[in-house]
Amino acid sequence: MFRFTHKVHHQSVNPSPWASYSFHILEAIPEGGILVVLAFVMPIYEDVLLLFTVVSLIINVYGHLGYEIMPKGLRNSFLFEIINTSVYHNLHHSKFKGNYSLYFRWWDKLMKTENPDYVKEYDRIQEQRFGRKKLAA
Numbered sequence: 001m002f003r004f005t006h007k008v009h010h011q012s013v014n015p016s017p018w019a020s021y022s023f024h025i026l027e028a029i030p031e032g033g034i035l036v037v038l039a040f041v042m043p044i045y046e047d048v049l050l051l052f053t054v055v056s057l058i059i060n061v062y063g064h065l066g067y068e069i070m071p072k073g074l075r076n077s078f079l080f081e082i083i084n085t086s087v088y089h090n091l092h093h094s095k096f097k098g099n100y101s102l103y104f105r106w107w108d109k110l111m112k113t114e115n116p117d118y119v120k121e122y123d124r125i126q127e128q129r130f131g132r133k134k135l136a137a
Contacts, residue, residue, distance in 0.1 A: 015064040015093050020057070063089035063102050068122075072130050075123070082106055087122045091115045 005024035023031060035053065038044060062069070065086040074080050084105050092099035098115040101107035108114035115121075 015090065016066050017061045017064055019064045019093075020060040059103055062086055064093075066090060068125050068129065070126075072126060075126060085122060087125050088118055091118055091121060 005027040021028075035049065039049060063084060063086060068086045070085050074085075082105060084099075084101060084103060088099055088105060089102060092115075095115060098113050099108055099118065100111075100113055105114070
């Protein structure tokens with residue numbers, strides 16, 4: 001069933017921020033419903049729930065931006081090994097396989113679902129943005 005419903009979201013092969021919440025209704029209900037479950041199951045402040053929603057929206061829009069905005073220095077930092085980039089999730093949309101996580105890259109590394117071309121593709125795109133100078137140390 002997930003394949004059928006998530007297919008709507010993947011009609012965006014080169015996503016834009018509008019694809020962030022472009023879902024089939026059968027996928028959107030449990031996606032949004034998790035907030036209701038959290039509010040009733042866990043003692044959580046309203047402000048924290050609101051902050052979670054806003055941060056999730058920002059990360060989701062960035063993941064579906066279709067354009068990389070990370071600074072050049074990210075490539076040589078420890079954060080590059082942990083967080084996802086727009087390039088990372090864009091590969092998920094263009095290849096339809098791998099790079100399933102939206103927030104943390106280490107999930108795909110752990111599950112062995114990371115696209116093997118990610119680093120090469122990230123470097124290629126950043127070289128287009130910042131010039132031909134070698135990005136990785």
